[in-house]
Amino acid sequence: MTKLAANLSMMFNEVDFLDRFEAAANAGFKGVEYLFPYDFPAEQIKEKLDKYDLTQVLFDFPAGDWAAGDRGCAAFPDRVGEFQDGVGTAVEYAKVLDCDRLTVLAGKATSGVSAMKMHDTLIDNMKFASEAVAGTDIMVLLEAINTIDIPGYSVFRTNQSRAAVEATGADNVKVQYDIYHMQIMEGDVTRAIEANMDVIGHFQLADNPGRHEPGTGEINYDFLLPHIDSLGYDGWVGCEDAPAGDTVAGLGWAAKYL
Numbered sequence: 001m002t003k004l005a006a007n008l009s010m011m012f013n014e015v016d017f018l019d020r021f022e023a024a025a026n027a028g029f030k031g032v033e034y035l036f037p038y039d040f041p042a043e044q045i046k047e048k049l050d051k052y053d054l055t056q057v058l059f060d061f062p063a064g065d066w067a068a069g070d071r072g073c074a075a076f077p078d079r080v081g082e083f084q085d086g087v088g089t090a091v092e093y094a095k096v097l098d099c100d101r102l103t104v105l106a107g108k109a110t111s112g113v114s115a116m117k118m119h120d121t122l123i124d125n126m127k128f129a130s131e132a133v134a135g136t137d138i139m140v141l142l143e144a145i146n147t148i149d150i151p152g153y154s155v156f157r158t159n160q161s162r163a164a165v166e167a168t169g170a171d172n173v174k175v176q177y178d179i180y181h182m183q184i185m186e187g188d189v190t191r192a193i194e195a196n197m198d199v200i201g202h203f204q205l206a207d208n209p210g211r212h213e214p215g216t217g218e219i220n221y222d223f224l225l226p227h228i229d230s231l232g233y234d235g236w237v238g239c240e241d242a243p244a245g246d247t248v249a250g251l252g253w254a255a256k257y258l
Contacts, residue, residue, distance in 0.1 A: 028258030062086030072105025174201025
């Protein structure tokens with residue numbers, strides 16, 4: 001049975017971030033994820049998780065200056081130290097929040113640095129992250145992101161994320177497969193999922209176009225979610241959609257899973 005996690009960076013924006021935990025629980029969610037927790041003390045977030053009996057499913061490693069346009073720094077040769085410091089911060093938060101999925105954001109291609117150098121840097125940084133969580137239940141994930149929403153993003157296809165994950169040689173490094181992003185970049189997501197289930201450690205969803213909730217676009221989630229179940233996946237699926245209107249009003253599609 002599909003387990004849905006509310007992405008609190010995208011959903012329940014009708015209220016402030018710390019109030020979204022209650023809103024998600026009231027809507028029937030048992031798990032939550034989001035981009036970053038770092039604006040708040042980990043203990044403050046843990047209080048919310050415990051109060052509303054929520055599982056912290058996933059968040060991302062620090063990704064640079066988001067407000068200034070950074071979308072990750074894990075592939076930048078001149079920012080290795082920054083990424084590694086961020087790994088330490090993320091692991092500290094994950095341990096407090098009992099979170100076992102942390103996502104690497106590679107970042108956008110940058111002038112003067114070859115794609116191969118960025119690829120090699122990304123692999124080295126993922127190895128570092130893998131070693132940092134060795135002996136814990138934490139899994140390091142790499143996500144491919146579409147280049148329409150984030151022009152120039154350096155990891156934008158399933159085969160890229162798979163190749164980088166496999167190059168680490170680490171059992172605790174997997175692919176984060178975002179159905180919305182890969183529908184835009186590749187299509188034929190069912191076959192792609194089937195071919196890559198052995199390296200997928202987490203799913204996220206939204207419909208396309210618009211990145212709104214399932215039922216607003218072209219992706220047949222009534223077929224796809226049960227199909228993912230049938231392939232043996234028993235982890236969480238993060239709802240990283242931007243509601244077309246009020247968040248709760250748009251959750252009719254999810255009622256069967258909540």
